Amino acid sequence: MPFSAQYLLLRGFYAFEDTRTPFRVALWVSAVNIGLATACHYLLPARWAVTGMAAAYAVSYAVGLLVTALMLRRRLHGRLDGRRLCRTYGKLTASAVLAGTLGWLAGRACPTDLAPAAWAPALSLAAGGITMVFLFVLLANAFEIGELRSLPGLR
Incomplete structure (x- = not known):
């Protein structure tokens, strides 16, 4: 960011x-x-x-x-509106840190014994990645980050 x-x-x-x-x-x-x-x-x-x-x-x-x-x-x-800039990027950083932390935890918690050993890293990556994207959008929306409204389908 x-x-x-x-x-x-x-x-x-x-x-x-x-x-x-x-x-x-x-x-x-x-x-x-x-x-x-x-x-x-x-x-x-x-x-x-x-x-x-x-x-x-x-x-x-x-x-x-x-x-x-x-x-x-x-x-x-x-x-230059430094307060607005800091506020927006502060919210984005908070959203990213929270989503990243929970995504990392989801990836670590992903059960690897349900699939062949070769698929375990891909499943952990998918679980963490999906969690991060979902939570980032959810948190950015909760923090009322205006730029989120410009994304298609998220108005």
Whole structure:
């Protein structure tokens, strides 16, 4: 989500025909990502290094989102509605974390002895994935995320 929000806000600079600022922001994102990914490689056990690097990627784009929002707000002389942006992405993050956690639990709880051993991972993945999608849509609707109404069939 930080990637998509940051990517969206960068369009504001392109509207002003400013390509230098997105480049500078990309340098910040890359520097944070390289630093955190390197730390994950050296500090985490091998089993968790890749997971840590995925988290580093998300954190680096969260930093990029913050930098982009502050720079765009300054460029627009304070006319960027940061509260609305934070509120929307806060709701999306809460929905994703809750749905992801319950989806992971559903995947782990999936009985693997009901199918051949080769199908067990696919069944766990399907159970977790279906749970996540269903709960994300349900929670996003409960949190009244307006963008959800733009999806076909979810009005």
